[in-house]
Amino acid sequence: MTTSTMPDSEKTAPSAISVCPNCESGEMEAFYEVKGIPVHSVLLMPSREHAVDYPKRDLRLGFCPECGFVSNILFDPTVHEYSTSCEESQGFSPTFNAFAKDLAKRWVEEYELKDKTVLEIGCGKGEFLALMVEEGMSHGIGIDPAFVPERLDTPVASRLEFIQDLYDERYTHLKADAVCCRHTLEHISPTSEFMRKVQKTIGDQKDTILLFELPDVHRVLKEAAFWDIYYEHCSYFTTGSLARLFRKHGFDPLELMLEYDDQYIVIAGKPASGAKVPLLDGEDDLKRITEEVKAFPERFRKLKESWLEKIDGFYSAGKRTIVWGGGSKAVSFLTTLGLGEQIDFVVDINPHKHGKFIPGTGHAVRSPDTLREDKPDCVILMNPVYEKEVREQLNGMGLDPTIFPV
Incomplete structure (x- = not known):
């Protein structure tokens, strides 16, 4: 795995997106690149061999100086296979569930959505859509190819309907009082095109409420949080x-506003x-x-060196080192640093990830x-x-390892 910053002479490669897909006018300026990373990070593999051999592509982040948008200008959507095999759910964490429930409750109350209909674009396993209806909305429509009917356990199931597909022009006829889109827009490269579809869905309904949530790239850049940069996320926003x-x-x-320890834009x-x-x-x-953006390349270089030195030190000292969290952050962290035997394995509380393997590096994902x-x-x-939450789980097993939050 190699990473680089981009010299001025390479800021617009022939195959790269040159015009900002967000404002559709600014010229994208490349500033960060990672070569050969897995094209999926929520799609875990059935064997180590599959994981190591999983398709890879290059990522090159570009910045639009006119609107502040950041995008993978080498993004190729045709390599993705969003399906029921994707495991994006964070719903096994009490911490995340409490946040999601509070957000659903606040949105329903603040925007007077009780007894109204919500359309969620990119509903995942349907957990948040169910929360919105449980909080008083009359009906929920969810669209997502990764939805798995048997996974959703809710008392409002009869008031929910799901379409196992990607949202596109075929579904712009759907009408609702609120359009919700959480952790989906960052997976879409032509963001302006997407918003035109949303406009068509809303039509002349002037009272429709839009409710979006997605990661904040300002934090990523400020902290040089390279583990939050991966191929599935092609679009990166600030407030x-x-x-x-x-x-x-x-x-x-x-x-x-920023929520969830300032990680998400709402x-x-x-x-x-x-x-x-x-x-x-x-x-x-x-x-x-x-x-x-200007400061990111040097911040990243220093942080990468620091993590490699730290992890190599653990390995040389014979310490068993694991990664907690088998999602996209782990995939990016492990692949960007090129880690192998220095990490023994990965653990995750989501049982649907157990027995699977991290794409790119092939690390096994196990139960805590x-x-x-x-x-x-x-x-x-x-x-x-x-x-x-993690420390309580470890202490509950009589364990007291040193925790290193990224």
């Missing part, structure tokens, strides 16, 4: 670039009324994000219960928001 996308397509932002909007709506806090961020026998010395925790 400002997301709000600008909303306004470009005729939606006034109603709220714009935005709500509605069709513009014609009256001028003042900027919300967080919209005027173009200067700040430009500075973070296996740590009772294979006691770790060091735990690399892929998301610090779960540190309390």
Whole structure:
């Protein structure tokens, strides 16, 4: 695995996206590249051989100086196979479930959505859609090729319907009082094209509420969090670039904030009324994000060196080191650092990941219960928001390894 920053002479390769797919006017400027990374990170493999041989592509991040959007300008959507085999659910974590439930409750109450219909684009396993209906919405429609009917256990099942497919022009006829889209837009490269489909879905319904949630790239750049950069995520937003996308397509932002330890952007909007709506806090961020993009390559270089030195030290000292969290962050962390035998295995609380293997490196994903026998010395925790939850699990097994949150 190799990484690089881009010299000026290579900022627009012939095969790369040159015009920003978000504002559709700015020229993309490349600033970071990783070669040969797995094209999927929520699709775990049935064997180590499959995992190591899984298809790989190059990722090159480009920045639009006009709107602040960041994108993988080498992205190829044809390599993806979104299906019921994808395991994106975070619903086995009490920490995440509490956050999702609070968000659903707040949205339903704040935007007076009780007894109304919600359409969720990219609903995953349907857990959040069910929460919205459990909180008082009358009906929910979910669209996602990864939906698995037998996985959803909810008392409101009769008020839910699901379409196991990707959202496209065929489904713009669906009507709802709220359109929800959580952790989906970052998987879509032509973001403006996507928003035009949303516009068509809403039509002339001026009271429809848009409810979006997705990762914040400002934090990623500021912390040089390279583990949050992977092939499935082709589009990276700040609060400002997301709000600008909303306004470009005729939606006034109603709220714009960071949630979940400032990892996620939460935005709500509605069709513009014609009256001028003042900027919300967080919209005027173009200067700040430009500075973070410039600083990222050197921050990344130093952090990569630091992690490699630390992990090699554990390995040389004979310490058993594991990674906690078998999702996309782990895939990116392991592949970007080129880690192999330095990491013994990966654990995850999601039982549907157990017995599978990390694409790219081939590390096995196991249940945390296996740590009772294979006691770790060091735990690399892929998301610090779960540190309390993980520490309680470890202590409950009589274990007290050193935890290193990324």
